[in-house]
Amino acid sequence: MDQTRSRSPFTDVIHAGQAPDPATGAVSVPIYQSSTFAFASAEEGAARFAGKDGGYIYTRLGNPTTRALEDAVAILENGRGGLATASGMAAVTTVYTAVLEKDAHMIATAAVYGASRTVVENEYSRFGVRADFVDTSDIEAVRKRLTPRTRLLYVETPANPTLRLTDIRACAALAREHGLVLAVDNTFSSPILQNPLDLGADIVIHSLTKFINGHSDVVGGMILAREEALLKRLRKVLQLMGGTMDPHQAWLVLRGLKTLALRMDKAQDNAMRAARFLESHPKVRWVNYPGLPGHPQHELAKSQMKGFGTMLSFGLEGGFEAGRRMMNAVKLCALAVSLGSVESLIQHPASMTHAGVPRREREEAGITDDLVRLSVGCEGYEDIQADLAQALSA
Numbered sequence: 001m002d003q004t005r006s007r008s009p010f011t012d013v014i015h016a017g018q019a020p021d022p023a024t025g026a027v028s029v030p031i032y033q034s035s036t037f038a039f040a041s042a043e044e045g046a047a048r049f050a051g052k053d054g055g056y057i058y059t060r061l062g063n064p065t066t067r068a069l070e071d072a073v074a075i076l077e078n079g080r081g082g083l084a085t086a087s088g089m090a091a092v093t094t095v096y097t098a099v100l101e102k103d104a105h106m107i108a109t110a111a112v113y114g115a116s117r118t119v120v121e122n123e124y125s126r127f128g129v130r131a132d133f134v135d136t137s138d139i140e141a142v143r144k145r146l147t148p149r150t151r152l153l154y155v156e157t158p159a160n161p162t163l164r165l166t167d168i169r170a171c172a173a174l175a176r177e178h179g180l181v182l183a184v185d186n187t188f189s190s191p192i193l194q195n196p197l198d199l200g201a202d203i204v205i206h207s208l209t210k211f212i213n214g215h216s217d218v219v220g221g222m223i224l225a226r227e228e229a230l231l232k233r234l235r236k237v238l239q240l241m242g243g244t245m246d247p248h249q250a251w252l253v254l255r256g257l258k259t260l261a262l263r264m265d266k267a268q269d270n271a272m273r274a275a276r277f278l279e280s281h282p283k284v285r286w287v288n289y290p291g292l293p294g295h296p297q298h299e300l301a302k303s304q305m306k307g308f309g310t311m312l313s314f315g316l317e318g319g320f321e322a323g324r325r326m327m328n329a330v331k332l333c334a335l336a337v338s339l340g341s342v343e344s345l346i347q348h349p350a351s352m353t354h355a356g357v358p359r360r361e362r363e364e365a366g367i368t369d370d371l372v373r374l375s376v377g378c379e380g381y382e383d384i385q386a387d388l389a390q391a392l393s394a
């Protein structure tokens with residue numbers, strides 16, 4: 001990959017890594033639906049296996065359609081390169097496998113994506129891996145958990161569903177000081193709003209399922225690395241473990257990517273207006289949105305993000321019951337988990353995603369009974385507000 005960022009992400013989502021097809025001039029990157037690639041001669045085959053001519057061998061090891069997507073996101077994130085994966089979780093587990101050795105220790109944000117935590121506790125623990133899940137917005141709390149076996153600092157910011165931020169620059173300084181790898185799950189911000197590699201992170205992870213694809217119709221993931229040596233190590237693990245992406249899946253994500261900047265712009269504008277509306281609504285007790293000046297980390301958001309995002313959470317006056325009533329009353333917002341799509345999606349963690357977690361643990365993680373999470377979509381703002389208003393009065 002030899003392309004660099006242009007002046008605008010609006011341009012890069014459309015052109016980065018996606019030049020017209022050299023064979024046919026096709027403007028849309030073709031779907032190279034082939035599992036294997038023929039060599040012109042025994043000598044060419046040998047050169048390819050020796051990694052000398054950069055050509056394709058077998059789709060698990062690399063494919064031109066998938067490669068276009070990897071280059072595009074790598075340019076947007078300013079990475080040395082990208083690795084597309086079958087799902088966001090395939091990206092997460094590839095990073096864990098590449099970075100952690102037997103009996104290693106990692107420190108992660110307490111509110112990480114549920115499966116990113118469960119896979120450590122249920123599976124990697126069998127290989128002696130230990131993890132501490134802490135409030136990474138408090139850098140001293142992170143420092144206190146360091147051990148001689150700590151290898152990985154794994155951060156999600158803003159965290160879900162509390163919208164609490166972690167200072168990426170401070171984590172990068174700590175990681176450098178102690179020889180740790182800093183990985184940031186950047187799913188919630190997309191490359192349009194936050195670029196952790198520019199702030200000192202070593203690895204960025206995306207669930208492409210969310211903003212980058214953006215249409216609730218594909219599952220996928222991506223890993224980006226700042227340096228060649230780490231990228232090579234990650235690639236080796238991914239190719240061996242087999243969680244690579246299919247070319248048809250890559251093409252669908254490339255199609256979604258073209259409008260990423262436009263979608264973020266519209267959804268973010270909607271989110272800011274929805275946050276202000278909810279803040280002034282009598283049935284809403286509090287609103288968490290980094291774009292509101294009252295958010296405790298509004299200044300940090302301004303210093304490490306290029307926008308405040310499209311995710312917000314709010315608390316209802318009537319607690320748990322009011323949450324359930326609101327879920328049953330929405331008409332435009334889809335009552336669904338996931339996020340980052342063109343449709344507005346709403347959910348009530350206490351009765352849905354986190355219903356199985358004991359209340360005390362839930363509350364410690366900031367997931368109170370009254371909390372509603374909203375992923376604001378690209379609909380007309382007036383319609384979103386009207387739906388929220390009628391659901392709140394139900």
Ligand SMILES: *Cc1c(COP(=O)(O)O)cnc(C)c1O
Nearest residue numbers: 087088089113187207209219220
């Ligand atoms: C969805 C999600 C994942 C997992 O991605 P899948 O594509 O569902 O495997 C990881 N991290 C975050 C923050 C997510 O929202």
